[in-house]
Amino acid sequence: MRMRPFSQALRRYFLTGLATLFPMTVTVYVVVNIFNFADGLLGDLLGFQLPGLGLIVTLLIILATGVLSTRVLGRLIFPTIETWFTRLPFVKNIFPAVKQLTTFLFSETDRHSAFRRVVLVPYPRPGVYSLAFVTNETHTSVTGSPTTLLTLLIPNPPSPFTGPIIFAPKEDVILLDMSVEDAIKLVVSGGVVAPSLTAKPT
Numbered sequence: 072m073r074m075r076p077f078s079q080a081l082r083r084y085f086l087t088g089l090a091t092l093f094p095m096t097v098t099v100y101v102v103v104n105i106f107n108f109a110d111g112l113l114g115d116l117l118g119f120q121l122p123g124l125g126l127i128v129t130l131l132i133i134l135a136t137g138v139l140s141t142r143v144l145g146r147l148i149f150p151t152i153e154t155w156f157t158r159l160p161f162v163k164n165i166f167p168a169v170k171q172l173t174t175f176l177f178s179e180t181d182r183h184s185a186f187r188r189v190v191l192v193p194y195p196r197p198g199v200y201s202l203a204f205v206t207n208e209t210h211t212s213v214t215g216s217p218t219t220l221l222t223l224l225i226p227n228p229p230s231p232f233t234g235p236i237i238f239a240p241k242e243d244v245i246l247l248d249m250s251v252e253d254a255i256k257l258v259v260s261g262g263v264v265a266p267s268l269t270a271k272p273t
Contacts, residue, residue, distance in 0.1 A: 105132055189254040191245040191268070192223055194237065201225050202254060203237075203244070214240075231258040246271045 109128035186204040194201040207222035214220075219241040227234040231254070247254075248271040256264045 186224075186251045186254075189247045189249045189251060190221070190223065191247060192225070192237070192239050193243065194225060194239075200245075202257065204231075204251070204254065205244075206236075208241070209238075226258045228261045229259050231255045248272075 109132065186206065187208075188205040190203050190205055191200040192203045193199065194203070203223040203225045205221050206224050209220050209222065211218065211220055220238045221241050221244060223237050223239055223244070225234045225237065226232070248269040249266055253266045257266065
């Protein structure tokens with residue numbers, strides 16, 4: 072019976088580690104291979120190596136891909152490739168999470184719309200506080216009287232993107248004077264990189 076929780080924890084840690092490393096590893100791998108290809112191709116065409124030219128071509132290829140992905144043709148091609156990835160065995164279990172993580176890391180708009188504020192919330196018991204990201208705000212009477220509930224994601228280090236989601240009354244949380252980026256650094260470092268905890272003036 073003990074082996075099952077262990078295997079579940081092992082699987083969770085493996086996927087968390089993979090989701091953390093994958094975007095960085097793929098980014099480095101893609102950039103290095105584009106650079107090597109461009110540098111080698113230009114060297115063959117020109118007959119000599121021109122320092123820095125491969126790097127310039129690499130940057131131009133990345134920029135061209137970014138431009139293409141925002142145009143009509145790119146909006147047809149890239150979703151088709153992503154759909155194909157989601158149908159591959161094993162890859163389909165990883166790619167959606169990695170895609171979401173990559174979008175979060177590289178998109179300023181999605182980042183700030185997903186994690187709005189950083190707060191402290193009494194969790195898992197009164198007197199003990201956990202760092203949390205505010206992801207939504209709801210006005211509801213589900214608790215019996217009209218109240219404002221904050222949807223909070225409590226991150227599990229070293230991943231700031233996974234953890235329990237709780238709903239807490241707005242008046243029970245402490246809004247911190249801390250940016251989302253600093254909070255992510257705190258979570259990823261396990262508290263080693265710890266900005267000062269200061270309540271944001273209301």
